[in-house]
Each structure stands twice: as structure tokens, then as C-alpha cells.
Amino acid sequence: MGTLRYAASRLLQALGLVLAVVVLNFVLVHAAPGDPVETIAGASGGMSPELMTQLRAQYGLDRSLPVQLGVYLGKVAQGDLGYSYFFNLPVTSMIAERVPATLLLVLSSVLLAFFAGTALGVLSSRRPNGWLSQFITVLSLVGFAAPVFWLGIMLVILLASVFPILPVAGMRSIDSAGGGLKDVLDVAHHLVLPTLTLSLVYLAQYSRLARSSMLDVLGSDFIRTARAKGLADRVVLYKHALRNALLPVVTVLGLQFGNVLAGAILVETVFNWPGLGRLAFESVLRRDYPTILGVLLFSSIVVVVMNQLTDLCYRFIDPRIKAS
């Protein structure tokens, strides 16, 4: 099967998957008790029944669920994600406005987790029973086990309150005007804590994975051959072993993109980071159906695309996959 045909069939699968996700999300979101009009009435401190009926009609909430689903799917097919019930703004523009913040957070976290995690893993695989390896193992187990939000709050207390060197929350200083190099530095300053928090779990995971993968590879025949040839330890480790050991790490990296996005919800909430995760979380509390569905649809597309890309990449990296 050629790569092109393979890609086409995967695309079709992906479309079906996204459709299933949309329908499932729609049903789940509507299964939650309460509706957006009640939330809006709540935010208003009370509302007359006439106005509530009027709002429900305006949002199409007075129709049966299957009809609502049909209308929604029809609109989504045309690329229209509708208007937020709460903010009266187009969902597409709300998502577009928040994508950069989430992307920045997720990418910086993934990169940090990948590079630092791999480095630690390789380091500890050199002397698997040495003190350094033990130390890294304990550290990564703690990082793996600690809940993200708790870690975030602890880091805030330590680095923003006890030693106030980093900002508490937000993406920019409160009084920043935006623009210029100063703005870039400001955002970078605000990025440190959320990135650290979000990446720790994955960093721990990658270091464990890289370590065991390295140990695996280091025990294989070709490494012994390389060592027998008299190659330097450095060359054996980084040129021969690491390249091969990296494969599973790369796979996990691609497949875990979805998890990182999910983790971003917590981290964005703790750090008041103006990204998609916070938007999704707050929209759930407001029963802002179009916004929740829009964000979920967008995220599911991102995840599906990332997985497909990983699959495709893998076929290039490891020619053996193609044969099967």
C-alpha cells in the first residue's frame, strides 16, 4: 500500500473519529444538569420567565435534542461553530484568540519535558544502579505521582510568594501595554511557572521511558560490537544507542499530545493562563454549549492530526513499519 493511499484511508478514519467525538460531546454536554439560560439568569441576579423563554427560543434550546444536534452538525459542516451564549461572540474568534496562548504553553512544556526528560533518562542509564540514577528515579516518581494542580499551587507559593521572583498568574503583567521586546520578555517571565508545572509529569515519564529504552538498547548485540570496535563511550552512547532508544519516546510524545492538552486545562486554571483550557473549563460551568463543543471539536482535531502525523513520521523513521 502506497503512502498516499495509506494517508487517504487514515484521513477518512480521522473524519469518522471527529464526527463521533462531536456527537458524543454533544450528548455528554447536554446530559449535565441545568442549562445556559439558568446560568445567565444567575449571573444577572434573577430574570423574568418571559425573558428566559425568549432566550431559550433565541438559542434554539426549546427544540428537541436530536433536532438541535442536526442543526449543530449542519452548521459545523459549513465551518460555523456558532455564537457563545454567554459572551455573544463568535466561537471561532474566541478560539482563535486563545489558541496562541495554549500552543505556547503546550509546546514549551512538551519540548522541556522531551529534552530534559530524555537527558535525565540517558544520564541515569549510564550507571543504572548509581546514586544519580536512584536520585533521578525517585524524583521522576514523585513528579509522576503528584497531581498537577497541587504542584502548581506549591510552586506558586514557593516562587511567587515566599521568594517573589516569578509572577503569580496571568500571561502578562497587569499593567502591560503589549508589543515589543519587553512584551516578549514579560510573557516569557509569566511562562516559567505554568510550563514547569505542566511539563513535570511528562518530564518524569519521558525520563523513565528513555532510561528503560536506553538500558534495553545498551544490552543489545550491536552495542557490544561497537564497544568491541573500540569506539569511545560517548559515541556509543549518543550515536548508536540514543538514536535507537529514542523511537519509543518519540511515539509516546506524539500520542500524548492529547494528554498534555488535557493537563493544560488544570494548569491554565491554576495560573489564570488565557488559553483554550480555561475557556473550556469556564464554559462548562456556564453551560455555554457552543463554546464547549467548539473547543472540544478543535482539540479533538488537533489530537487526531498529531496522531496521524506521528504515525506518518514513524513510517519514515523506521522503515520496518511500512512492510507490515
Place this chain on the structure above:
Amino acid sequence: MPLLRLARRATLLSAALMTASALLPLPASAAEEQPRRGGTLVIGSTQTPRHLNGAVQSGIATALPSTQIFASPLRFDDKWNPQPYLAESWKLADDGKSLTLKLRKDAVFHDGKPVTSADVAFSIMAIKANHPFTTMLGPVEKVETPDPYTAVIRMSVPHPAIVLAMSPALCPILPKHIYGDGQELKSHPRNTTDVVGSGPFRVTEFKPAQRIVLERFDKFFLAGKPYLDKVIVNVTPDMASLVLGLERGDIQMLPFATLPTDLKRFANDPKVSLTPKGYDGIGALNWLAFNTAKKPLSDVQVRKAIATAIDKNFIAKALMGGFATVSDGPLVASSPFAVPDLVRYPLDLKKAAEMLDAAGYKASANGERFKLTIDYLPGADDQQKNVAEYIRGQLKKVGIAVEVRASADFPAWAKRLASHDFDLSMDLVFNWGDPIIGVHRTYLSTNIKPIVWTNTQSYANPKVDELLNTAGGLIDPTQRKAYYATFQKIVTDELPIEFINQVPYHTIASKKVGNVPATIWGPLSPLDEVYLK
């Protein structure tokens, strides 16, 4: 017991501190210091506004920025007296069926166009048609504009609440040339982008759920004001990070703070001032609602027994750190219509048990009389959840088994209340200034609706309906108060609601902030007099 003691001691301590600070001479600066021009005030808020147009959206989230952007006909001082704002003078007719507003002639909108009676007429009719509080301008029939600076509001029946309805938070004057373009006002694009009013500050940035940047409007009609160059409302859903921000100096003002831990922390902070002033207007009450349509709560003796088993002083002193005050009636104590003559239920567990016996609910072999559930509004644990847990403990002592039902979030709780699917529920409700706006709705039998914050208690008493409907149309405040007095007595006797406490809203502000808002609308009024030292 040791725990209780500890709580008591903490309470005494904070009470002592509070008296101490009350006795200390005012800092010399308070009265004499000249306000200074300039500076940026950062306000922390946990509330996310939907948009900035307070004419079609009520609630504190929108009112906070809206009162800065839009001016209103009147404003109020800290003793419920109306003050001139856009209107230089005003007159409520003797028959109470018309209010004449004489507008000042030098007021302009942020786009430079003058504010005229046409804008006032348009806005009042727009608020009547779109604002969620339908009783506020309900009787208004039309607004006449005999000349560009005179507006006469005509009403079908006498409606004294009209004066309070001219407040900044309730009556923002919109520019007709912008909002009168025929588009649906509730979803008008200018509610969010390029918002134009005539208030002391104009919007330069609005990022929903993030921040609102307001800059001084140089042509504001009150000369020399506002003092501040900029106001930034920093929206963060997490109170803890706002508190940290205030400690670090990133934020200078934090309105609507209630958490005893936060308040205690700042009560001892020399760099911070703490005031409970500024919340009389919204008049927030924390209460226990009874579903009177359900047995056994339909029996008034049962409700009275439950009230007798609850120690409100313990709740206010221990649970809320002494920052809250006990509430015994449907009106906040500072309301001009509140009276002290109420039926009260001092704690007496033995009496409560006897009352339940007398009502025919004898304890069974295991000591249990009957089961009830209690709900609470999620997200305000200090006011709601903790009190619900306490009530469960108290009622257990008199043989009522109470199950505390948590709700995942606000819509889930609102759904239960709206569908009257509850026995007991904690609730937090605002008076909103005039009883017509925020009080009548809870007790009128005509307002038993499947909607949260109506008469979800299903309380019905024709006498109460009559008293409220009459009081709503009485022009003479003394006469009006007499009717409300009888109403308060009946309601506290029949107990559709057990009033617990006044919500201890405080404004926490850096000592650098001068003239921290203290009028009846507090932070929901123009901050034109606030300055930075």
C-alpha cells in the same frame, strides 16, 4: 470543645482588633489630604462579565465596569440620599406617577456627542424592555422630552422605587445614536466592542474573562474628575491568586471579599485597609430556604423548630470569623425600610425538640423523627457549604436526619431550586436597594415560578401579597415603612425562610488608595473620586 474554644478565641481576638481599629483616631490624611491626580488602579475580580452594558445585564460582574463607563441620572451617598449626577435636579410628583429630571448641559459621551433627554428617554425604555429586573421600571409608560435637557418619566401607578432605579448600577444612560440603530440590544455588538458612555472612564481594552482596561475620560462632566488615569479590572476566577496579587502590590483593590481567612489576614496588615462599607445597596443576605410545599416543612411549627435549633451567632462569629452580622429579617439592617420588631428564634435545642413533638413528629426508637435534604449554592463555601454542614449537625441533635446534597456547579444547583426539587437549601440573595427590585420577588405568591431566585419556597399569604403590592406604590416613606414593618413581622413569624446573616462583603484595598468607595453602591458606582496617594 478545644476546637470551639479556639474558634471563640480567634473571634474574640478579631473582635478586639476591630474595636481597636475603630477606636484609633482616624489617620490625619483621611479627611484633609488633597486627592492627587494620576496613577493606575488595579481592581481584582473573580466575576466574569458577559459584556459591559449594564442596561441589558444586571449582576455585579457587569455593574463594576458599566458604572465607570456609563453615567446615570442620579447617584447615592452612603446614607441612601440621592445626589445629582447627570441630572442636576429631579422631582418626584406628589402623586408618585412622574419623575422629572433636569439634565446638566455640559455632559458629553466619549465620542463627543452631547447627552440629551432623548438619550435618557431611549435608555429608560431600553432598560424596561431588556433588563432582567422587570419590576424596577415595570410601571413606566413613556418618557417625555419637552426640551433637550428635561426628561419626564410617566408611570401608570405611583412608583417610589423609580428614584433608586436611577442609580449608576441600574440606569446607565446609553447614547441613542449608537444603540438606537434597531439591532437587538441584548446582543448588540457595541455591548462588547467600542463601548461608548458618558461616565468618568472610557474602555480601551476588553478581553472577556481576562481584563478590562479603562482610561480617564478627559471631557467627563464633573470638573477635575476622575482623579485616576486608568482603572484595570483584572478578572481571575481564583480568589487565592488575587489575594496573593494584593499582598505583592500587583493589585490595589479587591471588592466583594468574604473569606474569613483572607479578611483576618488583611485585618492585621498595616499596608492594607479593610472596610465593610459600600454594600448596603446590593444588600446581600445569606439564608436557609424552606420548601413550604413539601411535608413536613409545610408545617410552620416544624420550620420554627428548625430555626430554634440553629445558633446564628455561632455561624456569624465562629464560622465567619466574626466578620458577618446576624440577620433576622428579609431586609438588610441598613435599609431605610428595615425594622427591629421581628419574630426571633433564640437557640434552644430542648424547646426545638418539644416543638417537633407537639407538631406530631415524635422520635422513633433510633431517635430519628424524619429525614431532610439540604442543598447549597456551590462556590461560596464560607457562606453556604459550611453553614449547611453546621445545620446538619444541629438538626441531628433534635432528631432530624439531614443529608447535605452537593451540586457540581451553579447550573446544577439552580436546576434543583428552579424545579423546586429540594427540602432545605442555603441561598444567597441580594435586596438590590429598593424592596420592589430584590425583596418582593421572594414572597409574592404570584411569583412562584420554576426559576431560581423567585418564590421557590412556594410561600403564599394573601395578606403579604396585599401588603407588598400596597407598599410598592406608597410615596410617603414613613407610610411605606409601616407596611413593610407588618410584612417583616409576618414573614419572620411564618418563616418561609430562616434568615442567617448578612454577607460580610468587604473591600480590601492598599493603604495607597484614597476614598475607597463607601457609598451604598460601593464598588458598583463611579470611581471618579478614588485616588492614589
